[in-house]
Amino acid sequence: MPHEVQGVVARAKGEPVTLETVLVPDPGPGEALVAVQACGVCHTDLHYREGGINDEFPFLLGHEAAGVVEAVGSGVTEVSPGDFVVLNWRAVCGTCRACRRGRPWYCFATHNATQRMTLADGTALSPALGIGAFAEKTLVAAGQCTRVDPEAPATAAGLLGCGVMAGFGAAVNTGGVGRGDSVAVIGCGGVGNAAVAGSRMAGATTVVAVDVDPRKLEWARRLGATHVVDARTEDVVERIRELTGGFGADVVVDAVGRPETYEQAFYARDLAGTVVLVGVPTPGVPIELPLIDVFGRGGALKSSWYGDCLPSRDFPMLVDLYRQGRFDLDAFVSETIGIGDVEEAFAKMERGEVLRSVVVL
């Protein structure tokens, strides 16, 4: 018998999300049924609602979650009922080309394995990032469950499932930030501020936070920024150069993903520095850069998908840092909300009032 739960569904492009009855089947081979305890509202959920990811409506939104495994299907050895887990959208398969070549952080083989949840009338749902966790229960591939220390509250641990991991990893894994580096982060929402915190933890001595909203810059200071730049009133490239001895930053993270922020990131780097694009651009939007500058400035222009993370390596490590008081995940939780409040949380996100609204189930 399928489980009947409430879930947050985006039925059509640009339409407000609605709370719907969702049917969640029992886990089949290789699957796990998870009772979701908390799920953060990420900007990518809004991208789904806007049709910016793909057109496979209706979507069951939510993908930044922690919960408890309720049941597992046959052949599942990774997790058992009762385990406290963070859900991931990179269930490393070990057999795809990326995995076989020793680059499992590029594995996308199984993250869309579970598309068996439906609306009450049988309409198939596309779970956001293969997860669909704005629901009391969700069905995922067992590899999408990463066990972490159950002493961590679900509101904090769940954030590692997407935005915080993406931002932290964009700086530390993709950007390779290390001791003594200078870093600038453009766009300090949940993702950008995790890049700020990650840079600080990795030993960067200058961490410049850039945003158009003073509230975000306040939070950035709390999470480890050494300097802040208000992009509404200051010249971003000039200020980053000034704050880095006239050179530009070793690593610039673009956590917005617009042509103007990418261009700022490109020119705010030191020669041979690295740009990391982690913000998701709107499809079809071009950028124009003089090719001679791409050549002449050297360095690396990278994109970061999920912070090049390995969930089984990185989630428990970040939970340990949290438990030791060295990574303030609670600072990202601006408010806890109910499952019926996601549309309002999107509006708050757009007004810049929150780092993360977290649905508690």
Ligand SMILES: NC(=O)c1ccc[n+]([C@@H]2O[C@H](COP(=O)([O-])OP(=O)(O)OC[C@H]3O[C@@H](n4cnc5c(N)ncnc54)[C@H](O)[C@@H]3O)[C@@H](O)[C@H]2O)c1
């Ligand atoms: N690559 C990945 O794996 C991955 C994972 C999660 C999220 N994302 C993407 O990262 C981006 C950020 O996500 P979020 O949840 O932090 O969103 P958010 O809306 O909370 O944060 C975006 C921030 O950018 C700021 N901003 C907007 N325009 C700006 C400008 N011109 N200059 C400076 N700052 C500006 C906003 O004020 C806000 O603080 C989104 O595009 C999201 O889809 C990517």
Ligand SMILES: [Zn+2]
């Ligand atoms: Zn793989």
Ligand SMILES: [Zn+2]
């Ligand atoms: Zn996300």
